[in-house]
Amino acid sequence: MASEEAAVVAKHPIEHLIDQSKYSKRILLKTILGRSDRGLGLVGERIIICGWVKSSKETGGNIPAGAAGRTVTVAEDVTCKEIIGSRIPHFLQSIVRVFVGDRVRPHGKPTEINIPVKNVPTVTYLLLNDGSCISSLQVVVHSSEALISKISPIGTCILAEGVMRQPSVAGKQVIELKVEKILHVGTVDLAKYPLAKRRLPLEILRSYPHLRPKTTVVASVTRIRNALTHGTHTFFQNNGFLHVHMPVITSTDLTDRSNTFQATTLFNKAEKIEDSNVMNDHGAINIEVVRAAIKEKSKRVQELQRSNSDKEALLAALWDLQKTNELALQMEAREKSSPGTSFQVGKVDFSEDFFSRQAYLTASSQLHLECYACALGSVYTFGPTFRAEKSHSSKHLAESWMVEIDMVFADLEDLMNCAEDYLKFLCQQILENCSDDLQLVSKRIDKASIDRLGSITSSSFERITYTKAVELLNEVTDKEFVTKAKWGINLAEEHERYLADEAYKKPVIIYDHPKEVRPFYVRLNDDGTTVATMDIVVPKVGTLIKGSQREERLDMISRRIVECGLKQDQYEWYFDLRRHGSAGSSGFSFGFDHMVMFTAGLHDIRDAIPFPRTSGQLIC
Structure with missing residues (x-):
């Protein structure tokens, strides 16, 4: 056996040695199984590996010395x-x-x-995966090294030291690790482990977002997401953009307020006043909050009364409920005697809030990003955005990740060229660096996903105006749309999908939309009815990128603020960009989660993000 191992080493002299991780004694499996020789050059090497059991098989083993009867x-x-x-x-x-x-x-x-009078010793063959790649390493453990019942269940974590060797029996495995020492075992209770069954549907795995990364498909999607992240930074860094962190909390409301998350500490103030039983002029208190608290405290009292197990807790709960009822009575009396005060139901005085004004979780960083573009040239950011829309659509998240850019002295055509190049670059990066993961998701989820990526890299995007798109949709006779396409409204998803999937069968850039359906900060075209905007629509997913040329004329943007019914004083800081060294710019927003969905062929965006947040769902 030693001579065979020496022959293998001689056959692969260059790849014989392997670098150990700088910050860990273990070796990543991708550095073993991802080699061109699939690890054969490591025969005879002593290494430490860590992983989670994907499968196990127990067989009878040779009787070691001293084990005979x-x-x-x-x-x-x-x-x-x-x-x-x-x-x-x-x-x-x-x-x-x-x-x-x-x-x-x-x-x-x-x-x-x-x-022999003792039990015959056994050998267990484990397939271990550490998440660094799709492939798993075969690990051979003799029953004398570990209690087999503890190491064999699916999901068990094992840290082991051993020697690399060729399998004694030819099969799928090219290389295996003969374990000589078990350093750690993270056991699993199979009766309670939700991933004990193999190939659970993605919709079932959504109930276990903290555990689902251990499954093969979710692990592949995560590695694809990582590659897209790396590709994003690579593209913009290579093209002269600076990465700038943008705020999550903002005073600027770019969307309908009913669809924004408010950032406030007023509830904390209400709780403090309940606890102290001190009445003051905190206009931030809403009596409805106090009434809701009374209901919750009453339920707590009833539960304690039924159990009759903790009298001290019951007395404390009763005292707390009494104080809250007294607070409510005082507020109601104050409301009746002074109906115009800030304690009136529904009235909220945001001057008492943390920021002394209304604050929101950002829905877009475009305006803030423009500040840095006007000073640094071309900038981009990558972070979460928030929409409080109560939608259970397969393409909507309350918290989603966006890539946003802004570049000065660039018009709409420049922006379209940049967006097209960026999208093509990402697809090419995935095809070159994630072939194994793409093969898996193609097999398990969508067989056409790889072909779609290839078609984006090899074809030029179709560019049509919004007006032409509406005309084309109205000429369709072989398909009936739920919503009729007419000029002046946002195109529905079914319209965009038809253009990309059926009419052109490739990505489509739709530009020059009606001003009524676009934000105030986009540049008004000379026709006075359309604005310099663009959407990139791709097959299967729909819109991936939305962008525009910014309005640099102060008088024009002031007029658009009034037309949109917005408060001008909220945007004084934004007007300063036009007053002091104005520079025209263009930028876009890129739905990163939608790109993951498109790349992996996923049918639901909740499977594209590590921890999905949607209406009524917040597991961890």
């Missing part, structure tokens, strides 16, 4: 009856001889045979 002397041509006799306990053998006699043949030469 007692030795029995019998004739050389011993019969089966004599072997059975030799297994009879010694104190019974004399009784047997009385009735049977000594049957050992006189001419037979005595010999010794080993009769």
Whole structure:
């Protein structure tokens, strides 16, 4: 065996050694199984690996030294009856001889045979995966090294040291690790482990976002997401963009307020006043909040009264409920005596809030990003955005990740060129660096996903105006749309999908939309009815990128603020960009989660993000 291992090493001299991780003693499996020789050059190497059990198989093993049972002397041509006799306990053998006699043949030469009386040792073959790649490493563990029942369940974490060798039996595995020492075992209770069954549907896995990364498909989607992240930074860094962090909390509301998350500490103030039972002029308190608290405290009291187990907790809960009821009575009395005060139901005085004004979780960083573009040239950001829309659509998240850019002295055509190049670059990066993961998701989820990525890299995007798109949709006779396409409204998803999937069968850039359906900060075209905007629509997913050329004219943007019914004082800081060294710019927003969905062929965006947040769902 040693000579065979030496021959293998000689055959792969360049790739024989492997670098150990800088910050860990273990070796990542991708550095073993991702080599061109699939690890053969490592035969004879002693390494430490860590991983989670994907499958296990137990077989009978060779009996090690010292594990044999007692030795029995019998004739050389011993019969089966004599072997059975030799297994009879010694104190019974004399009784047997009385009735049977000594049957050992006189001419037979005595010999010794080993009769094991202990359990036969076993060998367990584990497939371990550490998340660094799709492939798993076969690990061979002898029962003398570990309790097999503890290491074999699916999901068990194992840290082991051993020697790399070629499998003794030819099969799928090219290389395996013969374990010599188990350093750690993270056990699993199979009765309670939700991932014990193999290939659970993605919709079931959504109930376990903290555990689902251990599944093969979700792990592949995560590696694809990582590659898209790396590709994003690579593209913009290579093209002269600076990465800038943008705020999550903002005073600027770019969307309908009913679809924004408010950032406030007013509820904390209400709770403090309940606890202290002090009445003051905190206009931030809403009596409805207090009434809701009374309901919750009443339920708590009823639960304690039914259980009758903790009298001290019951007394404390009753006292708390009494104080809250007193607070409510005081607020109601104050409301009746002074109906114009800030305690009136529904009135909220945000001057008492943390920021002394209304604050929101950002829905877009475009305006803030423009500040840095006007000083640094071309900038981009990558972070979460928030929409409080109560939608259960397969393409909507309350918290989604966006890539947003802004570049000065760039018009709409420049922006379209940048967006197209960026999208093509990402697809090419995934095809080159995630081939194994793409093969898996193509097999398990969508067989056409790889072909779609290839078509984006090899074809030019179709560019049509919004007006032409509406005309084309109205000429369709072989398909009936739920919503009729007409000029002046946002195109529905079914319209965009038709253009990309059926009409052109490739990505489509739709530009120059009506000003009524776009934000105030986009540049008004000379026709006075359309604005310099663009959407990139791709097959299967729909819109991936939305962008525009910004309005640099102060008088025009002031007029658009009024037309959109917005408060001008909220945007004074934004007007300063036009007052002090104005520079025209263009930028876009890129739905990163939608790109993951498109790349992996996923049908639901909740499977594209590590921890999905949607209406009514917040597991961890």
